[in-house]
Each structure stands twice: as structure tokens, then as C-alpha cells.
Amino acid sequence: MDASRRSPPADTGAAASLHAALTLALAGARAGGERVALALSGGRDSVALLDVAASVCASMGVELVALHVHHGLSAHADEWAAFSARAAGARGIAFAQQRVHLQAAPPQGIEAAARDARYAALAALAKAAGARMVLLAHHQDDQAETLLLQLLRGAGPRGLAAMAPMHEANGIIWLRPWLDVPRALIEAYGRDRALHHVEDDSNVDTRYRRNALRTQVVPALRSLAPGYPGTLARAAAHQAEAATLLHDLARIDAAPHYDGHSLARAALCELAPERARNVLRWFLHERGLAPPSASRLAALFHQLRNARAGAAVRLCHAGREIGLYRERIHAHLPAPAWYEAHWAGGAPLRLPHGELHAVPAAGGPVDLDRLFAAGVVVRSRSGGERLRPRPDSPTRALKEVLREAALAPWDRAAVPLVFAGGTLAVVPGVAVDAAFHAAAGARSGALLWHPHPGAVPPHVAHGGPLG
Numbered sequence: 001m002d003a004s005r006r007s008p009p010a011d012t013g014a015a016a017s018l019h020a021a022l023t024l025a026l027a028g029a030r031a032g033g034e035r036v037a038l039a040l041s042g043g044r045d046s047v048a049l050l051d052v053a054a055s056v057c058a059s060m061g062v063e064l065v066a067l068h069v070h071h072g073l074s075a076h077a078d079e080w081a082a083f084s085a086r087a088a089g090a091r092g093i094a095f096a097q098q099r100v101h102l103q104a105a106p107p108q109g110i111e112a113a114a115r116d117a118r119y120a121a122l123a124a125l126a127k128a129a130g131a132r133m134v135l136l137a138h139h140q141d142d143q144a145e146t147l148l149l150q151l152l153r154g155a156g157p158r159g160l161a162a163m164a165p166m167h168e169a170n171g172i173i174w175l176r177p178w179l180d181v182p183r184a185l186i187e188a189y190g191r192d193r194a195l196h197h198v199e200d201d202s203n204v205d206t207r208y209r210r211n212a213l214r215t216q217v218v219p220a221l222r223s224l225a226p227g228y229p230g231t232l233a234r235a236a237a238h239q240a241e242a243a244t245l246l247h248d249l250a251r252i253d254a255a256p257h258y259d260g261h262s263l264a265r266a267a268l269c270e271l272a273p274e275r276a277r278n279v280l281r282w283f284l285h286e287r288g289l290a291p292p293s294a295s296r297l298a299a300l301f302h303q304l305r306n307a308r309a310g311a312a313v314r315l316c317h318a319g320r321e322i323g324l325y326r327e328r329i330h331a332h333l334p335a336p337a338w339y340e341a342h343w344a345g346g347a348p349l350r351l352p353h354g355e356l357h358a359v360p361a362a363g364g365p366v367d368l369d370r371l372f373a374a375g376v377v378v379r380s381r382s383g384g385e386r387l388r389p390r391p392d393s394p395t396r397a398l399k400e401v402l403r404e405a406a407l408a409p410w411d412r413a414a415v416p417l418v419f420a421g422g423t424l425a426v427v428p429g430v431a432v433d434a435a436f437h438a439a440a441g442a443r444s445g446a447l448l449w450h451p452h453p454g455a456v457p458p459h460v461a462h463g464g465p466l467g
Helices: 013-028 044-060 077-090 107-129 140-153 183-193 209-224 230-254 266-270 273-286 294-305 368-373 398-404 409-414
Strands: 035-039 063-070 094-099 133-135 166-169 172-175 313-317 320-325 328-332 340-343 349-351 354-360 376-379 417-420 423-427 444-451
Touching: 013 044, 013 183, 035 044, 035 107, 044 063, 044 077, 044 183, 063 077, 063 107, 077 094, 094 107, 107 133, 107 172, 140 183, 140 209, 140 230, 230 273, 266 273, 266 294, 273 294, 273 328, 294 313, 294 320, 320 409, 328 409, 340 349, 354 368, 368 417, 398 409, 398 423
Parallel strands: 035 063, 035 133, 063 094, 133 172
Antiparallel strands: 166 172, 313 320, 320 328, 340 376, 349 354, 354 444, 376 417, 417 423
8 A cells, every 4th residue: 555545744854845835835825625637647746736635625725636647658647547547546536537649749749748747637627626726746846847948049038937837828827836845855865755657768868958958957047046946946937027027018008009909000019129029929929829939920910011002911820820901910720621511590600710600680680581592502602692681682703792891801801601492692791682581570680600719728938847
């Protein structure tokens, strides 16, 4: 039986410090009385966190569930999953795991892909378990290493802030209670408690930059700066404060120009260049886009700020389009290449880039019964479409109707077209063919188009193994 099962935690300095840090973090996150998840890889750090959390959560009335992500990258992955399940079971803690499959890639690519897959799987497992919070075993040494890696990338204050003690993303609160705890203290706790853990063989593979840094650079830093890793962790905290101040300044500068969706180009033209770039970086963050590199930000800033007055500009970044139209900057999803779907009109129609709703309403422009009785097909634009917006007018080219509606070019490309009986009947929010206008006594309504947001939720701030 595991030593943690035989006896309560020893009252050592390591135990007291680790228990206090976790208790304080859970109390600050208002976790009392709810279910909390813990990322358990089976490594030393996550096993120590599991051991401490089993005691702390029980004393706080918090239900704990351990989550394991099976990457399948190592020949020992099955053993690690089995070990993690036993470690949780020995402490009476519920356990869940998920397998992820990664595409072959160079070492740095595998590292990033595994990290992203791990966080996505943990978020899915936590939601399935009814937990809104996930505990991660990152510690002070991980924080220092992350700062060094970000320095090597040439990152700014946000990147140099490294990992946040608490961060919300993808509907989950990610809590790192031991960011101020050095690895040596966790190792001491493991020895005191005679805890067993698994060793990831990839941790000695110096093709991975973090491992190379840990084995080749950190020892030299420790000899030069006895305060390592605490000094670098403090530096990361200073950068986090600077990043917060820059964020606040950008919000103040953007306030007269930002409507919650788009940014007036005037913000980039009226401010000093460094503050204007800060606003653009803030805008991309607000719209959920990954932070651009310094060179990419400079290119976006130059093209948007120096575009000819009234010009429509479309740029690409992080899988999204950055568009300038009528002097406002937008971040949006590109329109899908092609789609076609039959729709009965009862439930909303889900399309690749949004949802279409049929909403009954007195005085609405569409005769819903006539529309759906004719058989509705919704598809993307292919060119050459025409409709007759008024009974007393000839048919008109759709491109003219869309241009007169003052839609941005990307919105013209993305708007779904509703055909009934082979006729273009409705362009949601723009026009209704006269044959489907609602007459007196008809069941009238409207077709409402709800595009997906032009951005994705910010990804969880990360760096380092899960322990």
C-alpha cells in the first residue's frame, strides 16, 4: 500500500509549505464545496500535488477528481496511465483519462502539439466530470525555465510573464498553486512521504529546448545566481504587472474607438506609434487571436495604418482575417469554401461558420409557411445569383443588392443564401424575394443569421510539463 495511505502527512517544513500554498490558492479561487480536477501525469510533481490535494480538499469539503491524458508517444504510456489510476484509487479519488492522437512532427512540433492536445483533453475531461477548475503542478523552477524560453523567443512583457497562478480559458479555471514553490521542496516532500512516481524518458531528450535548457544552462545559472529560480520567478511577476498596465493603457486608448467588435482605424493614426501598436495588440487579444510576433505586428500595423483612405484591406493572421472596411478594423473567420444543407425550419440550422434561425414574428418580412413548403436549401454563394426584392421591380444581381446593403466584403462572402423551390428566396438581414413576402394573415417571421464570432477563445497560458 502507498505510504500516503498508511499515515497522515508528516508535519515537516515541506509538507506545511505545500499544504499552505494549496489551501491559500483554493480559498482564493473560491473552490470550497465544489468539485475540482487535478492533472495527473504520474510524474513526481503531479503525484505530490495529488497527495497534498487529497488531504487539503477533504478538509475544505472539496471533491477531487484526477485526470490523466494518454498521449501514446512513449512505449511506457500505458504503464503511466495504469500507475496514475492506482495512485488516485489508493487515495479514494475518482479518476478519468483520455487518449489523444498526435501527428508526426519534428521534436519542437511534437512538444507544442502534445501540450495543446493535453490542455484540450483536460478541459474536456474536467467538464465531463462537472469540475470548473483544474489544478496544475507547475512550480517555481518551471516558471523560471518558461521565462528563459520566452526570452530566447524575444517575447514582450506578456510572454515574459510566463505562467499565471490562475487563468481562465476554454470555460475552465487553471490553477497553479505551487508557482512560488521550488522544485527542491516538492522533492523533499516526496522523500518524506516515500511517494512513488514515474519517470518520463523524454525528459532527458535534449532535442527539446526545455530539456536542453534544464540540463545545460540551469546548472550554470544556479552557480552564478544562488537565488535561482526565485529571482527569475520574481522577474516574471514584474513582467506580469507590466503586461497588465500595458493592457489597461490600451483599453483606455481604444475606448473612444472600440465598439466591442471592431476598432476604428483612427486609433492607429492618432496615437504615437508605440501606443498604437499596443492598441492593435490589445485588439487582437480581445478578439481572441494568438499574439503576433513583433515582425508580424509591425507588418499588420504598417498595412492598416497606411492603407489608402476608404480602402478595403484583408490580411491574414492566426487562421483569421484582419479586415479594414469603411475605416474600421475587424477580425473575422474566413468564409467556408462551399456548403449546402437542407432545412425544415424547426431547429436552427448549423453551418460551418454560424447558425440560421427561423423566428416567427408579427409583421416579419417572410411568409414562413410558403417558404418551407417549397423546400428550403441553404448554400454559399457561387456567383450569378439574382432575386426580385419588390413586386414592381425586375430581378437584380445579388452582388448589387449586397453592395447597396453596405456589407463588408467578407460579410458578403459569408452570408448564407436561402433557396426555396430552386429560387433565391431570402438573403438573411438583407433582402427577401417578392414571391415570399409575408401577406396579411400569413404566418410571418424573419430569418436571422448568427455568424460565429470572428475569433476563438484565448488559449490557456502554458509552459512546461504537467508534472
